Amino acid sequence: MFRKNFVEYAILLLFKDRNDHLFSFLIFSFIVFILSSVLFISDSLQYDLIQSINAQPSIVVENTRAGRAYQMHEGHVYDASQITGVSSVEGVVDGYHYFAQKRLWFHIIGDASLAKDEMIIGQGVQKAMAELYYEDEFHFLTEERLIKVKINKIAPKGTNILSNDAIFLNPNTARAVLGMEMDEYSKLYVSVPNPNEVGNVALKIVEIYPSAKATTQEDAMSAVRHLYYYKGGIFMILYVIALVSFFILLKNQISLVYGEKKKEIAILRSLGFCIKDIIALKFIQNTVVSVSAYLLGVALAYVYVFVFNAPYLRNIFLGNELENSISLTPVVDLNLLFLIFLFGVIPFLAFVILPAWKIAISDMSEAVKS
Amino acid sequence: MSIFLSNEIIVFLLIELILIVLMAISQVNIVSIVRHWDFDATTPLQYALEKKNYLVNTILYFTLTCKVILFLFFIQSLNSLAGIVPGAMCSAGVVGANHYGNALLLLKLLLIFGFGLWLIVNKLDLASIIFPYLKRKYLLFTLLFVGVLGEFVLEILYFSNIPLTVPVFCCSVVFQAPKLPFGYTQTLLVLFFYTLFGVIVLFNTLKQTMASFTCNLLFLFIAYYAITYFFGLYVYEMPNHKCPYCMLQKEYYYIGYLIWGSLFLGIFFGIMPFLIERITQKSYVYLLKYSSICLAITALICSIYVVRYYLMTGVFL
Numbered sequence: 001m002f003r004k005n006f007v008e009y010a011i012l013l014l015f016k017d018r019n020d021h022l023f024s025f026l027i028f029s030f031i032v033f034i035l036s037s038v039l040f041i042s043d044s045l046q047y048d049l050i051q052s053i054n055a056q057p058s059i060v061v062e063n064t065r066a067g068r069a070y071q072m073h074e075g076h077v078y079d080a081s082q083i084t085g086v087s088s089v090e091g092v093v094d095g096y097h098y099f100a101q102k103r104l105w106f107h108i109i110g111d112a113s114l115a116k117d118e119m120i121i122g123q124g125v126q127k128a129m130a131e132l133y134y135e136d137e138f139h140f141l142t143e144e145r146l147i148k149v150k151i152n153k154i155a156p157k158g159t160n161i162l163s164n165d166a167i168f169l170n171p172n173t174a175r176a177v178l179g180m181e182m183d184e185y186s187k188l189y190v191s192v193p194n195p196n197e198v199g200n201v202a203l204k205i206v207e208i209y210p211s212a213k214a215t216t217q218e219d220a221m222s223a224v225r226h227l228y229y230y231k232g233g234i235f236m237i238l239y240v241i242a243l244v245s246f247f248i249l250l251k252n253q254i255s256l257v258y259g260e261k262k263k264e265i266a267i268l269r270s271l272g273f274c275i276k277d278i279i280a281l282k283f284i285q286n287t288v289v290s291v292s293a294y295l296l297g298v299a300l301a302y303v304y305v306f307v308f309n310a311p312y313l314r315n316i317f318l319g320n321e322l323e324n325s326i327s328l329t330p331v332v333d334l335n336l337l338f339l340i341f342l343f344g345v346i347p348f349l350a351f352v353i354l355p356a357w358k359i360a361i362s363d364m365s366e367a368v369k370s
Numbered sequence: 371m372s373i374f375l376s377n378e379i380i381v382f383l384l385i386e387l388i389l390i391v392l393m394a395i396s397q398v399n400i401v402s403i404v405r406h407w408d409f410d411a412t413t414p415l416q417y418a419l420e421k422k423n424y425l426v427n428t429i430l431y432f433t434l435t436c437k438v439i440l441f442l443f444f445i446q447s448l449n450s451l452a453g454i455v456p457g458a459m460c461s462a463g464v465v466g467a468n469h470y471g472n473a474l475l476l477l478k479l480l481l482i483f484g485f486g487l488w489l490i491v492n493k494l495d496l497a498s499i500i501f502p503y504l505k506r507k508y509l510l511f512t513l514l515f516v517g518v519l520g521e522f523v524l525e526i527l528y529f530s531n532i533p534l535t536v537p538v539f540c541c542s543v544v545f546q547a548p549k550l551p552f553g554y555t556q557t558l559l560v561l562f563f564y565t566l567f568g569v570i571v572l573f574n575t576l577k578q579t580m581a582s583f584t585c586n587l588l589f590l591f592i593a594y595y596a597i598t599y600f601f602g603l604y605v606y607e608m609p610n611h612k613c614p615y616c617m618l619q620k621e622y623y624y625i626g627y628l629i630w631g632s633l634f635l636g637i638f639f640g641i642m643p644f645l646i647e648r649i650t651q652k653s654y655v656y657l658l659k660y661s662s663i664c665l666a667i668t669a670l671i672c673s674i675y676v677v678r679y680y681l682m683t684g685v686f687l
Contacts, residue, residue, distance in 0.1 A: 225453045233375025275424045343381045350388050361421040
């Protein structure tokens with residue numbers, strides 16, 4: 001059935017009739033392009049988030065009161081460090097500062113290596129500040145006073161999605177900005193060297209402080225995955241509807257085109273092609289169309305997402321409250337490509353079977369006569 | 371949060387649904403073919419039916435190809451679900467998340483075997499001029515269609531019952547040693563594995579289809595347990611890591627696909643000749659040779675891991 005000459009002939013015939021297939025080719029590559037762009041973006045963001053979680057300590061402990069985040073103090077640090085299996089506990093200052101002029105939230109992170117009056121800011125923060133002419137210095141407005149801090153350095157235009165809206169400050173300055181007392185912490189970073197003990201240590205911390213929330217690395221990762229499954233899933237369901245309507249259109253279009261080609265098929269049949277061969281012929285042609293459209297779509301999506309950084313589309317995932325200047329890390333997962341392939345090419349071919357069969361069995365004597 | 375929002379599951383269910391629609395179309399045609407088929411008649415109806423036969427064939431070729439691809443995709447989706455199902459480290463936790471999982475996997479495997487059987491019978495049927503096995507072949511198709519419908523229902527049940535808030539067990543809990551069935555020990559299991567393998571090869575060379583059929587079915591279960599509880603340990607190089615799925619992952623160079631793939635192929639070739647003989651009264655024993663080859667590959671890979679471990683460390687696990 002799949003002799004070399006036969007395949008060659010099928011492809012030659014396809015090029016002769018390329019205008020008939022142009023419609024399905026273009027629309028299908030567009031559909032694949034949209035789908036793969038969205039999946040590439042979400043995969044790349046997920047990858048970045050998970051990389052940054054990997055760099056974090058094993059357990060992050062947060063205190064809550066009445067369901068809201070609440071400060072922690074040295075006592076918490078001491079108690080946590082007494083649990084067997086814990087190698088070190090670090091209290092960190094972390095919170096959000098509202099920048100009212102631009103209606104933005106800056107993520108304040110304490111960094112002990114900085115002096116009291118200097119800070120490192122992310123790309124997005126720099127842009128927002130520069131618009132209001134804060135170029136060397138920034139003034140944090142708090143309830144009590146105005147805090148002046150030198151802008152020391154701008155975080156490199158890294159891939160890290162987290163540093164875009166971040167401001168790194170000396171912990172004490174950060175406390176002043178966030179309105180916290182000295183010796184208060186917003187989170188504890190607990191390091192547990194043995195990964196098998198992480199779950200147990202987290203349970204023990206919650207046992208000591210029932211109102212505390214201990215998030216292990218694994219929990220944090222699954223939270224990220226949940227979020228992206230949710231966003232990607234909603235998109236996917238809408239997409240299925242578009243896809244199905246495209247395939248119904250495709251089926252009608254192919255039947256129409258094949259209907260005009262009845263004479264050609266009848267000549268082939270009278271030359272000795274059997275029904276099976278005609279179906280195979282049409283199948284080979286459509287495989288070529290769909291696979292090449294798939295490749296084109298994926299390649300375009302790659303360029304759009306990782307070279308041009310996916311303008312417009314990435315706001316679905318990032319939001320545009322803070323001008324996002326992050327660049328997407330090019331990660332392409334083979335599993336993802338396989339998924340897109342299955343999603344596009346298999347239904348495409350499935351919807352071609354019926355028209356191909358119908359044209360193959362049509363009455364040839366009548367077709368030649370007309 | 372619903373599991374049906376996961377990309378893999380949406381894609382998987384959509385394609386399953388399309389295949390079911392295609393199979394339903396052929397099923398409708400099959401009913402009319404079986405009712406009115408008369409090979410000696412020269413009526414237009416008979417010609418139309420013969421043309422319909424082509425449609426059914428094309429659809430089935432397509433479905434089988436897709437089913438095999440989907441089976442691999444299913445395994446891979448389970449792996450990726452392990453990321454969002456709490457507590458699951460690999461597919462074992464996801465499959466064992468409810469009691470539909472294992473039944474679904476077994477049904478999928480049997481259906482692929484069934485499709486393979488149908489293809490071979492179809493080939494024999496088309497090779498002869500008078501379509502001698504047409505009705506039997508379509509009866510088989512109807513059974514397969516019912517199977518596929520059942521599979522779809524089971525899939526929906528399975529996916530909708532995966533808990534996303536309560537932790538499931540990971541593979542080291544699911545496959546704990548004291549839970550070995552029928553009171554096997556590991557040594558006994560390995561002994562069974564090699565004995566049965568030898569017996570199958572013997573029957574295959576003697577072309578005893580019925581004996582080969584029985585032994586192969588038995589071997590499916592023995593090999594499953596032997597690989598999970600004994601050979602797997604050497605693949606993972608850990609004394610308490612018992613899991614049939616982890617070896618499908620990148621960390622173990624995807625060796626699982628080779629081990630399980632050759633095992634299932636071997637068993638498929640081993641059970642087919644007997645079934646074909648039953649259906650068509652024709653001997654089709656040359657497949658038994660492939661059965662021996664495939665099973666030998668499985669046994670060889672498994673043994674290599676054990677030997678390699680012994681050479682490296684000087685002890686057995």
